[in-house]
Amino acid sequence: MTIDEIDAKILKILQADGRTALSEIARRLDMGSATIHERVNTLEEEGYIQDYRAVLDSELLGLDNVAFIRVQTDAGRFSEVAERLAEESAIQEIHELTGETDLLLKVRVGSREDLTDFLSSIGKYEGVVSTKTDVALRSVKEENRLNVPE
Structure with missing residues (x-):
């Protein structure tokens, strides 16, 4: 359609x-x-509309620490690792990438301590070789809306 x-x-x-x-x-x-x-x-x-939901305020909920984590996996295991990571509630986005990094995660947590615990946890996943993390100082724009072509 x-x-x-x-x-x-x-x-x-x-x-x-x-x-x-x-x-x-x-x-x-x-x-x-x-x-x-x-x-x-x-x-x-037809799937153009997938869901209706409320947009929540992360700061009011105490979930205003954002990090981007690049995950390197064992050869050929990135999809398997991504599927396991998809079960983690702190992860908002998972992208399979080309290049040196296999996966890019967007994570939102309550504190730096929570981030440390989270990184420790995923570092133990079978198939994860290494992670590199960038912590966002502030979010200038976060948008989930799509530019619908007419």
């Missing part, structure tokens, strides 16, 4: 606020609520 201009507008509205009522989307786009409901259902079924 390819999306048209109306679908793109619906995606942009829902991405900005997933709680926007379908009737409000219909009003903004000057369309019927039933048509919008049908389009949203199709977008969900």
Whole structure:
């Protein structure tokens, strides 16, 4: 399925606020609520919309220490290690890379001590050769929104 201009507008509205009522989307786009409901259902079924969730404030929750960890694995084991790491709740992102590093992790923890404990833990994973960590001093921009083409 390819999306048209109306679908793109619906995606942009829902991405900005997933709680926007379908009737409000219909009003903004000057369309019927039933048509919008049908389009949203199709977008969900086709996988364009994967989830609706709240964006939480990491600082208020005490999870404002961000680190980027480069993980080197034994040859041919990066996918296996990545799947195991995916179970760790402190990890927000895991990317398999080309180049010298096999995996890049974005981790969010409550303290530097938590980060130290986390690094110690993953350093013991079977298949992990080494890790290198960069701690973020501050986050200038963090964005999960996609630039939906029209």
